Amino acid sequence: MHRLNQDFFMEDSIQVAKKLLGKYLIHETPEGITKCRIVETEAYMGVLDKGSHAYSGKVTPRTEALYEQGGISYVYLIYGMYHCMNVVVNAKGLAQGVLIRALEPVEGIELMMQRRKTDKLKNLCNGPGKLCIAMGITKNENKKNLMTSSLYLEAPEHEDPLDIVAATRIGIDYAEEAKDFLWRFYIKDTPFVSVKSKNATSL
Template identity: 50%
Template sequence: MRLKREFYTRDTITVAKELLGKIIVKKRDDGEIFSGRIVEVEAYLGIKDKASHSYNDRRTKRTEIMYKKGGYSYVFLIYGMYQCFNVTTSYEGNPEAVLIRGIEPLINKEKMFEERKVKKEKDISNGPGKLTKALGITKLDNGKDLVEGSNLWLEDDGYKVKEIIETTRIGIDYAEEDSLKPWRFYIKDNNFVSKK
């Protein structure tokens, strides 16, 4: 079942933890469906979070999507080559989001493996730039409504997560004391987590 708006418009840390085990579904232009189970996420708490693109209320063309109410896709480029997929959270005007860092491939797994040209199965989607390539998420997916009417959405199939590991986020040393916040969450013992 597709996640409803109410799922996203809550406290960002709560949403981040509850995104674990949910499924991202992307319907590509040719009509083919690709999907994966979310196994790793990071929460970004907007205006008060030095690691967030919207820290200190930086409202730019890039961050504008973060100011929407929860349930929209925020896709951005890092290092000039990798797309990162986030979901907006909280209420309108509060620019918070959750970065999806790792997924376990489900529908079209074999095709993902082939397209990604990797040697190990875990390398298909164990990182934010890897999973967008695997699913076919691009900058054209930025700003999509994940709740209704788009070719990108999240589902709940009833999967129960047994144990969640909480730790610090990755690659945000510039965020000073906020780099130490335990706002990264992943499913214990899952092979598709980017870094244990």
Template identity: 50%
Template sequence: MFLNKDYFQNDAIFLAKDLLGKILVREINGKKILCKIVETEAYIGPEDKACHAYNNKRTKRTEAMFLEGGCTYVYMIYGMYNCLNIVANKKDKPEAVLIRAVEPLNELEYLKKNRNIKSKKRYDLTNGPGKLCKALKIDKKLNKYDLCKNKKLFILDSKDKKIEIVEAKRINIEYAEEYKYKLWRFYIKGNKFVSKI
């Protein structure tokens, strides 16, 4: 079942937990690639010092975060890695969920080719935000993309409700003062595709 706009009007902490186990679908060149979402992080601007929209900072880069929930926010880090975020909540309430890791369910060889790796280790394929974006060919062309169009990139609900969620500190946000201690990273316990335990 497709997730609709109403679903994405929830806040980022709710979505970051609830998206775990759901299926991220990427359509490329006639292929439909399915990946289970296994790790996320919530970013709650404007009070969250780790969030790009902290203090309601609105720039060309962060503009996507101010859209209505259900759009994408894709940005680049270190000048080379793209990161996929799902915008949450109402319009002009900048919150987002970073998709940190996914478990690919099909087309493994195609994903390996996109990553340009020959490793036999499946777990290294999409166990990080930059890795999954490269494998799924997600870049800034998909910034501000409406996930509810159900084309190119969208999320399906999952019947897998029996998952145990771990809450942890977010990664690489040492600058965020007291917000670096918030347990706003969520992952499926025991899943081998999680980027960091």
């Protein structure tokens, strides 16, 4: 395993969203280490995307992390109770990000089950809010350098080609035509994804 370097993050969010599949998200905390394989992502294309927090082009205290150079985390709160983790990508100022939507638990599973108060492995990290609870990711992890901090991404030494499916993103019905973009990607046939869509297409 090796940590992802800066170059990995310096493409647009659609490309990085696909490249992140099969990589590993690791969080080292005082409670222990949790490690999961990324199986589902969503791309957000900044001002080009009505589904993006950055569509207006206005930098706010909530979104300022998005405008940084690729390779840091963007963690925000939804519904006043659930955190979501994004990987900021591409050049500074473009405000492109990739939402980590579902994970396959690999290491620290008992700790993740304690945090989520469940023993159901398939449901442990099959949603952006669920995975943040399981991995102990909160607003404290916002703006973390994903190459050097205790929250980081790794690639296996040898990667086999993946069967990737593209589908519409979840929970952005307000985004007009952008709600129909096939910018959600997941590994085909894995049981750990959040939602399998009928309109999905294999890449």
